[in-house]
Amino acid sequence: MEILLQQIINGLVQGSIYALVALGYTMVYGILGLINFAHGEVVMVGAMLVLSSLTAMLGWGMPPVLALPVSIMLAIAGCMALGYGIERIAYRPLRHAPRLAPLITAIGVSIVLQNLAMMIWGRGYHSFPQLFANTTHSFGGAVINDIQVIIFIMAVAIMAGLMVVVHHTRLGRAMRAIAENQHAAQLMGVDVNRVISITFMLGSAMAAVAGLMVSANYGLAHYYMGFLLGLKAFTAAVLGGIGNLRGAMLGGLLLGLIESLGAGYIGDLSGGFFGSNYQDVFAFLVLIAVLVFRPSGLLGERLAERA
């Protein structure tokens, strides 16, 4: 029983990170119908920015209570600028090109970012400084530590905040309008370019936070970390129904749970025939099964149609 509880905790923590990254994919897809494959790299850049600014500020003797929020702000600002830049350079000139073209530039941006990060931060691993005692709480035989609790709460709060922005503000209404019909929205006086830029910046800000969470949770950052995370988050977004915000959250949490329960039990259930190396296979099997029966994902509809 405590093993099951522990696996659920593992899955929820991992899943809330997936969900946060998946939101970045889904927001852009909802509005532009474009998969921003560079999003995983933005997460990586966020993690790297937090780490290097944090390390620098601690080196100058700044107290951790001050250094951490400042470095998070710096990383968020940096990632927002990066998100804006990516959209401006790689996507906006191709907005009316065939859909394949921006997909290729997305992959190109991803490769460029990865290699730039390798040149700036090197090939080695960067460890996350231990800022405060990371107390472990134990209940019912399962353990969870402070960082994991904070990750979960932060992820839920950010997702709730995003829902408010999209459904109850002028900006959100403009986003939904563009998702529904870009030209009509423009005719109604919506500044399409501005709203799309803001969407990218919002997604990138969340990516920065996700980068912080990943590096704090695993205690490391590496220039390659965005690739697999981006792929998993993209899977989560498709699972939930790409373009749908609630779907991305649901998909992220589900994927986290499927992975951890799959890895935890598949060996025992199959009598050792399938091992935990089938963890990813298991996750993708679920994805395929969902897509066969619900081709647009679990909650599959686009951002606009919820309006």
Next chain:
Amino acid sequence: MISHFARSLSLAAATLMLLGCGKSAPTGQNASADLVVRIGASAPLTGPQAHLGKDNENGARMAIDEANARGIDIGGRKVHFELISEDDQADPKSATIVAQKLADDKVSGVIGHMNSGTSIPAEKIYSDNGIPQISPSATAVAYTAQGFKTAFRVMANDAQQGHVLGEYAAKNLGAKNIAVIDDRTAYGQGLADEFIKAAQASGAQIVAREYTNDKAMDFTAVLTAVKSKKPDLLFYGGMDAQGGPMAKQLRALQLDAKFMAGDGSKTPEFIKLAGAAAEGAYASLPGVPLDKMPGGKAFSERFVAKYQPIQLYAPYCYDAVNVMIAAMQKAGSADPEKYLAALANISYDGVTARIQFDAKGDLKNGAITVYQVQHGTWQPLYTMAANSAAAH
């Protein structure tokens, strides 16, 4: 959508390959009358193991630079060595592409690859082209078991290493219930299998066998499954990029088992990644500790001054290049056909070992040392001499 994605990915890959080929086209003869000898090297220079791959490249480059500075004569002609370093991404598929490219570049020999999983598929290509290949760090038994005359290694194999580790875990550490995780690469899986054999032979029980991959970061699910089996020792077959975070997550889940791994995790990076959880971890590395070798300490000082602290296999790469050059000098030719026989029969005192090859191309008399993290650094605990380690 998916097909679009796949198509664009393969397009991107094709573009990259083209770029890669253009980058280091053969440069031809030097302007001076020196004989130019090209030596290929291959390791993962990108991806999660890039820090180790770069370390390998630096080790080889230092040997080449020193040889050029020293001025080497082969068969009465002055020789200028050139290193052609390639990125195989630790990926078996890329390794065959790299091998073909190095063969097309007419290299006289290859230092590599770093991983067993890449060395094994590449060796047939080198053999077909008659190019001697010395892997600094491929430890899988299969590497020299395929019968290719061109394949050598300067490190003890996993049968020897797994044997020492398994016995050490069961006998010296008294482990009764052991959990084993590997990364499903030729190296990780092979080492784990050999470890299990030896541990069982010494009376320990394997209570869990779990798996991950060489790109993973999260092991909490697998470790939670392992925790339910209450092991007193966890063995990981794989590299530091996974070993470090795994050791950390092990402690975070309040699992008290001892942590043990093979050579792939015996790096400063492992300690950095695992943080406080690294303390007390065990790992092995073929060879005796570097500072106990004649010339070992001096090498390490030169290396640190030029690059950065040694990660793992740089000394082995350095030796691999030097042993190859020594064979060329002995044969009086850099022609693979002529110096291959000299290489097979060489006896060379390197910084990691006295290098002599057996009939299969394995290192004769490879010793294995077990290390433990104490006060934040790897400390040698005990070295098992060559012959008693050679189980196969």
